[in-house]
Amino acid sequence: MLARLRRKLIAITMLLVGLVLAGVLGSSLFSSALMQRGIVTDILERALSDGAAAVTVGDSSDKSTAELMLAVVVDVTDDGVIFDRTSFVDNVEDAVVSDVVREALDSPDDSGRATCYPVAWMKAHAAWGWRIAFVDTYLRGATLRAQALSTLTIFLVSMGAVFAISYVLSGWALRPVQRAWEQQRRFVSDASHELKTPLAVILANVQILESEDDLGEEARGWVERTADEARHMRGLVEDLLTLARADEQEATGPTQSHLASVDVTELVSGCALEFDAVAFERGCEISCDLEPRVSASADPERLGRVVRTLLDNATKYADAGSAVSVRVARDGRRAVLSVSNHGETIAPEDLEHLFDRFYRTDDARERQERGGFGLGLAIAKALVEGMGGKIGATSSTDGLTTFTVTLQARSAGGGLAR
The missing domain is CATH 1.10.287.130 (Signal transduction histidine kinase, dimerisation/phosphotransfer (DHp) domain)
Structure with missing residues (x-):
């Protein structure tokens, strides 16, 4: 219980800190991306309006903050013929210019990004046809990628530090x-x-x-x-x-030293046979549906007590003339045991506490008739979890109550099922 509580405290701490950290770092990265996109848009708009290939971004009077951006401005006729090109970028190949111009003219949008090149473009109507400006966004994209990588690194390192600190502090607090x-x-x-x-x-x-x-x-x-x-x-x-x-x-902590490969089918069959007479005296019967040779990693004595507890509980609260259904089957890597009976429907608020110690859904007067102290299911839960398994209960509106035990299955050779 304390180990689970400690894990929950660590998980809650890491979740809260992780959400805050992800929000802060994500906002910073998103703000940088918007800023870079705004700069590119500003460059393209100025290049279109001025027809110049060199655009100053920022405060031109302050040389420390002003940035000179180079763009390519192309004038194109309505037929798609390039008749003027203004550029300070000498290494831009004509094929690249032609591809970007063709893609811009084919697009119904006024701006966009080239599919084959790290290029952003923008177009506007002119008297002769179209004016298209585009700028290389590779360096800005590389800057964003580097920032994203550093953000991820900071997040992972921070979460590792939070885990270490929360692990130490949770032990101290508990x-x-x-x-x-x-x-x-x-x-x-x-x-x-x-x-x-x-x-x-x-x-x-x-x-x-x-x-x-x-x-x-x-x-x-x-x-x-x-x-x-x-x-x-x-x-x-x-x-x-x-x-x-x-x-x-x-x-x-759980150990595997006391666990062995147990034939669940054979064990449940023997326990059901023991309770045949008990079920007859209580006015019901036991019906078994047991898949052959279902093995699980368990302690035979503890598992036997769990099965007997569930059978005793099911036959005790079953309607007269009904059948208690016992089923054993393999479900992938798990061995599943279920015990069902028809009786009074267990309320949802009671289902949450069925495995609590000294908890009873019936009143004190009924205890005198049926006996017990409300510890049987609590013991069954402790034994099942001690073997690394899980136990749960469901109850439908028509009175069908089912207890299910899930254990790690064993293969035919005795090893854990894969």
């Missing part, structure tokens, strides 16, 4: 949370261990009392209720210990 989390986990684990011994003594004493023949009916009822509550408490302690171990594994 130290109190980590300390509290470890203390809570240690308390739950220690308290659960300490409760096991007195619970064992209570259950042993209760069993001795239940074996007494001269125990009155009223006293026997008290003893039986005490035994039931003690067994419930023992189950709660075992669940808390399981969650404490899952939290410890999550805190240390």
